[in-house]
Amino acid sequence: MTVLLSTLMSTGWTIGYTIGIVVVLVVVALVVPILLLARRIGTQAQAIDDSLQQSVTNTAGLAGLQTTIDSAEVIVAGLHRGRTRLGG
DSSP, X not given: OHHHHHHHHXXXXXHHHHHHHHHHHHHHHHHHHHHHHHHHXXXXXXXXXXXXXXXXXXXXXXXXXXXXXXXXXXXXXXXXXXXXXXTO
8 A cells, every 4th residue: 555655646746747847848839939029129120220310310400491481481572572563
């Protein structure tokens, strides 16, 4: 009876360890692809941020566009007055 009980306990531990190892392997198999995807997303996010920073630099001159428009309107109005005075 003692030998049978000892064998059952030994078998139980073996089954328990096997199930534990299988669970750990399944978790690792699920987590590794998620971590790889997160790394890829992080790399792409950095590339997107760099592109947006370049866009800010490239479009910085547009901040003065209204000043240019205002100056052009003043010039055109002056030209129109001059043409009118000259009879044109």
